[in-house]
Amino acid sequence: MRRDIRVQTEPFDVGGETARLSAGDHSIGAVASFVGLVRAHNRVGDEHAEIATMTLEHYPGMTEKALDRIVDVAAERWSLQAVTVIHRVGELHLGEPIVLVLTASAHRQAAFESCQFIMDILKTEAPFWKKERLPDGSERWVDARESDGKAAARWLAGD
Amino acid sequence: MIRIRYFARLRDQLGTAGEEMADYPSTIGELAANLAARGGDWGEALGGTVLMAINQEMVGPDAPLKEGDEVAFLPPVTGG
Numbered sequence: 001m002r003r004d005i006r007v008q009t010e011p012f013d014v015g016g017e018t019a020r021l022s023a024g025d026h027s028i029g030a031v032a033s034f035v036g037l038v039r040a041h042n043r044v045g046d047e048h049a050e051i052a053t054m055t056l057e058h059y060p061g062m063t064e065k066a067l068d069r070i071v072d073v074a075a076e077r078w079s080l081q082a083v084t085v086i087h088r089v090g091e092l093h094l095g096e097p098i099v100l101v102l103t104a105s106a107h108r109q110a111a112f113e114s115c116q117f118i119m120d121i122l123k124t125e126a127p128f129w130k131k132e133r134l135p136d137g138s139e140r141w142v143d144a145r146e147s148d149g150k151a152a153a154r155w156l157a158g159d
Numbered sequence: 160m161i162r163i164r165y166f167a168r169l170r171d172q173l174g175t176a177g178e179e180m181a182d183y184p185s186t187i188g189e190l191a192a193n194l195a196a197r198g199g200d201w202g203e204a205l206g207g208t209v210l211m212a213i214n215q216e217m218v219g220p221d222a223p224l225k226e227g228d229e230v231a232f233l234p235p236v237t238g239g
Contacts, residue, residue: 057166066217125217126239127233129166131167144235
């Protein structure tokens, strides 16, 4: 299985990455993609607050290892021809893409499921942290969400 | 000697990105307890939910420490 795992500050081109993933491999019949974006609203306690920008920090070295291991597990579980995972770090603005996951397989079910699996596990195991800056200039670290833990646990429960 | 690294919210709470330690306990869980016992910000930062890694691999509290290890304490992750 081919894999392309990148942690970068630059934006990515979904169309270009998708074309590159499947180029020359005619055993691929399905490519699933997930793109995560910087959202304007985040829940703070019981109130919604609008954010201005977001900064993503990571643990260089460990991040790449963690993503590599997640892709290993996906490749054991589904029949995949190729996987791309790109995660951005640094300062990001509203609407900008944060993360791209592409999975390529002969059939759609493996592509869909493995794409969701990689995202769900990434959300709970890859060492990235988001810090939000509000319009008034104040900053705060984003809290982990319980629902993310449940989404990851669902795959690990052995369905 | 081991190298200890703190990331994100933990680093901000502790006011340091890391330290070196010549005299360290046998497991990472004991190390976390010793650091939390420094009190103040340390107790607060390391007393809650903290992920632990040795040489860039996630580990549990029983994981042993050895000379030259890179140890990291990480807040729950929020990427994606």
